Amino acid sequence: MKYLSEYRDAEQARLYFNEIRRVTTKPWTLMEICGGQTHSLVRNGILDLLPKYITMVHGPGCPVCVTSVSVIDEAIYLAQQDNVILCSFGDMLRVPGSGKSLLEIKVKGADVRILYSPLEAVQIARENPGKEVVFFAVGFETTAPANALSVIQAHKLGINNYSILASHVTVPPAMEALLSDKENKIDAFLAAGHVCTIMGTEEYYPIAAKYKVPVVVTGFEPLDLLQGILMTILQLEKGEYKVENQYARSVLREGNKPAKDSIQEVFTITDRTWRGIGLISSSGYEVNDNYKKYNARVKFSLAMPFAEENNDCISGDIMKGLKKPLQCPNFGGRCKPEHPVGAPMVSSEGACAAYYHYSGAVELNPTI
Amino acid sequence: MKTECAIPKFDFDVITLGHGSGGLLTHRLLQSGVFDILKNDWLDQQHDGASFSLTGNVAFSTDSYVVSPVFFPGGNIGDLAVNGTVNDLAMCGACAKYLSLAFILEEGLRMEEFGEILVSIKEAAAKANIHIVTGDTKVVEKGKGDKIFINTSGIGLIHSSANIHHNNIAPGDKIIISGKLATHGIAIMSLRKGLSFDTSVKSDTAALHFTVMKLLDQFGSDIKFLRDPTRGGLASVLNEVCGLTRLGYELNQADLPIDIQVEGACEMLGLDPLYIANEGLFVAIVKKETANNFLAELRKDENGFDASMIGEVTTDHPGKVILKSTIGGKRVVNYLPGEQLPRIC
Numbered sequence: 040m041k042y043l044s045e046y047r048d049a050e051q052a053r054l055y056f057n058e059i060r061r062v063t064t065k066p067w068t069l070m071e072i073c074g075g076q077t078h079s080l081v082r083n084g085i086l087d088l089l090p091k092y093i094t095m096v097h098g099p100g101c102p103v104c105v106t107s108v109s110v111i112d113e114a115i116y117l118a119q120q121d122n123v124i125l126c127s128f129g130d131m132l133r134v135p136g137s138g139k140s141l142l143e144i145k146v147k148g149a150d151v152r153i154l155y156s157p158l159e160a161v162q163i164a165r166e167n168p169g170k171e172v173v174f175f176a177v178g179f180e181t182t183a184p185a186n187a188l189s190v191i192q193a194h195k196l197g198i199n200n201y202s203i204l205a206s207h208v209t210v211p212p213a214m215e216a217l218l219s220d221k222e223n224k225i226d227a228f229l230a231a232g233h234v235c236t237i238m239g240t241e242e243y244y245p246i247a248a249k250y251k252v253p254v255v256v257t258g259f260e261p262l263d264l265l266q267g268i269l270m271t272i273l274q275l276e277k278g279e280y281k282v283e284n285q286y287a288r289s290v291l292r293e294g295n296k297p298a299k300d301s302i303q304e305v306f307t308i309t310d311r312t313w314r315g316i317g318l319i320s321s322s323g324y325e326v327n328d329n330y331k332k333y334n335a336r337v338k339f340s341l342a343m344p345f346a347e348e349n350n351d352c353i354s355g356d357i358m359k360g361l362k363k364p365l366q367c368p369n370f371g372g373r374c375k376p377e378h379p380v381g382a383p384m385v386s387s388e389g390a391c392a393a394y395y396h397y398s399g400a401v402e403l404n405p406t407i
Numbered sequence: 408m409k410t411e412c413a414i415p416k417f418d419f420d421v422i423t424l425g426h427g428s429g430g431l432l433t434h435r436l437l438q439s440g441v442f443d444i445l446k447n448d449w450l451d452q453q454h455d456g457a458s459f460s461l462t463g464n465v466a467f468s469t470d471s472y473v474v475s476p477v478f479f480p481g482g483n484i485g486d487l488a489v490n491g492t493v494n495d496l497a498m499c500g501a502c503a504k505y506l507s508l509a510f511i512l513e514e515g516l517r518m519e520e521f522g523e524i525l526v527s528i529k530e531a532a533a534k535a536n537i538h539i540v541t542g543d544t545k546v547v548e549k550g551k552g553d554k555i556f557i558n559t560s561g562i563g564l565i566h567s568s569a570n571i572h573h574n575n576i577a578p579g580d581k582i583i584i585s586g587k588l589a590t591h592g593i594a595i596m597s598l599r600k601g602l603s604f605d606t607s608v609k610s611d612t613a614a615l616h617f618t619v620m621k622l623l624d625q626f627g628s629d630i631k632f633l634r635d636p637t638r639g640g641l642a643s644v645l646n647e648v649c650g651l652t653r654l655g656y657e658l659n660q661a662d663l664p665i666d667i668q669v670e671g672a673c674e675m676l677g678l679d680p681l682y683i684a685n686e687g688l689f690v691a692i693v694k695k696e697t698a699n700n701f702l703a704e705l706r707k708d709e710n711g712f713d714a715s716m717i718g719e720v721t722t723d724h725p726g727k728v729i730l731k732s733t734i735g736g737k738r739v740v741n742y743l744p745g746e747q748l749p750r751i752c
Contacts, residue, residue, distance in 0.1 A: 043670065043674065047732075047733040047734060048733075048734075049661075049733055049734050049735055052734035052735065053734075053735070081738065082732070082738055083732045083733075083734055083736050083738070084731075084732050084734070084735070084736015084737045084738050085734070085736055087736060087737070088734075088735065088736050155676070261732070261733070261734045262734075387677065395741075396739070396741055397738040397739055397741075398738070398739065
């Protein structure tokens with residue numbers, strides 16, 4: 040497992056911490072976009088080892104967290120139809136909609152299946168010609184290509200009992216929404232390595248230039264994150280605002296062309312409501328007209344009423360970087376992973392769940 | 408000791424409700440199947456229970472086995488059901504002697520599969536030198552079970568030098584794990600529908616009582632605590648003992664033994680190996696001064712080649728299990744809330 044151990048080296052980490060400490064002269068607020076990065080920062084104890092004047096805020100890059108209540112209600116409605124098998128990634132199951140969660144209706148008999156790949160849903164559709172199989176296609180640009188491929192494959196195989204409930208969201212519009220917010224405190228971004236592996240880095244140049252913020256595309260291992268943080272601070276200290284690529288072993292400037300082509304083939308850009316943030320224009324993917332027979336919203340004529348979010352959850356403020364999970368009055372009391380009030384407590388990538396699982400050791404850390 | 412036993416030929420292909428009726432089919436299933444394969448002096452009496460005498464302090468344990476799929480790389484539900492209860496007794500410092508064996512079969516289970524499971528049970532029992540002395544077989548309608556559920560209960564004699572109790576745990580004691588983490592859980596998961604991936608990882612299911620008895624011979628009451636980190640994994644065991652003792656438990660991530668393939672699968676699936684089930688594995692909390700010798704002895708045993716000292720008990724952070732990450736950060740290791748769910752990305 041060379042590719043893991045070499046990015047978890049204690050001595051290298053110590054050197055990065057020292058260098059970060061040496062070059063930082065002012066307090067800075069950095070946002071890591073992706074929930075996987077949040078998870079790694081907390082899980083490896085990095086947040087507690089960074090100098091106190093560097094504030095990491097945890098961005099909206101947790102697909103489970105930003106999927107709106109209305110969309111979860113759509114999935115629950117579909118799963119409750121007699122003839123439907125609803126397939127989903129695992130961590131969507133516990134997220135509460137406006138009433139129940141998918142897990143609750145699964146327990147009561149709905150045919151909800153946890154999959155790792157949408158292509159398995161196509162196979163299930165093939166094996167169950169008398170049923171309608173719907174894949175709950177959530178996620179960022181990262182999961183969009185595989186979900187698009189499932190539609191392309193179903194189309195090629197002539198499978199007509201397969202459709203997807205697309206709730207894809209895209210990163211750059213969300214970054215712009217955060218930067219345009221009058222309360223914005225973010226000085227720089229660690230962009231999400233996996234999203235950029237698919238999409239490349241082109242989209243980030245206009246954002247860095249317009250808002251004068253450094254954007255460093257960063258990976259997920261401890262040394263990736265430390266190097267990304269160092270690169271970001273070096274820019275901030277010099278007054279620069281460039282797009283840089285820390286995760287060069289995976290990310291090309293042009294991204295992954297076949298993956299982008301499959302997104303282009305199946306999806307069209309749409310406005311999307313983000314849980315905790317609200318409507319962001321042109322921030323999501325929907326199945327395009329050419330493939331509309333694979334669009335569950337069209338196939339089942341979905342017209343769900345708009346569902347209000349639970350006001351007791353401050354996930355919006357957390358994802359905008361205005362508050363930390365520990366500042367929420369419900370954290371660890373009314374809101375726990377076993378009975379979450381809001382989505383960030385559900386997903387292992389949610390900032391609240393990461394804090395809940397791993398934090399509490401703050402006072403124990405030695406100063407490096 | 409390895410016995411070779413042919414899978415019996417039955418004159419019916421699948422289990423039906425009639426096999427649980429108590430009538431002729433039940434009789435034929437037991438005669439040509441269960442009793443024939445597992446026969447011994449106790450079962451041959453075909454009594455409602457078993458009679459035997461034991462001298463000394465006795466431990467008694469029970470466990471039910473519902474693993475799915477029932478066949479997996481490295482074993483099946485049969486040897487798991489024998490080894491699991493043998494190990495539960497071993498964790499009490501006891502060497503298992505007698506086991507009961509109860510089946511709940513689902514209508515439609517293929518006899519060939521049932522036969523293979525029975526043979527595994529026989530072989531595991533022979534290898535562990537235990538006797539299956541009483542049992543039961545029930546059949547439920549199709550859809551009301553998952554092929555086969557097994558319950559085993561066991562009785563064993565407690566080692567004369569054993570004094571295993573969480574009250575004995577003291578600050579400075581060392582935490583030792585007998586082998587690589589998470590292999591059983593990942594072997595099972597690699598076969599689950601919807602998760603299937605190629606791996607050569609095999610379940611580590613094994614009976615541990617001979618290993619534990621040898622260690623007790625040598626180290627006696629310096630072995631403060633033993634537990635097999637099955638369901639819920641290492642994290643759950645340490646949280647349980649942490650709650651009982653109100654001491655702190657500190658783990659070093661760099662010392663956790665994990666197979667490369669298992670680690671890769673966990674990364675890919677977004678699962679934490681600390682919460683994944685193990686079978687042929689135990690955690691020991693051992694007196695500080697004895698720990699190095701204990702580890703050296705354990706590593707000589709076939710069930711302990713990959714044993715590692717993974718942490719220690721401390722008065723710091725009472726009631727918390729803390730993991731020191733490879734890069735020097737610290738984090739809390741909590742109980743797992745609910746099931747580990749596969750992550751999106």
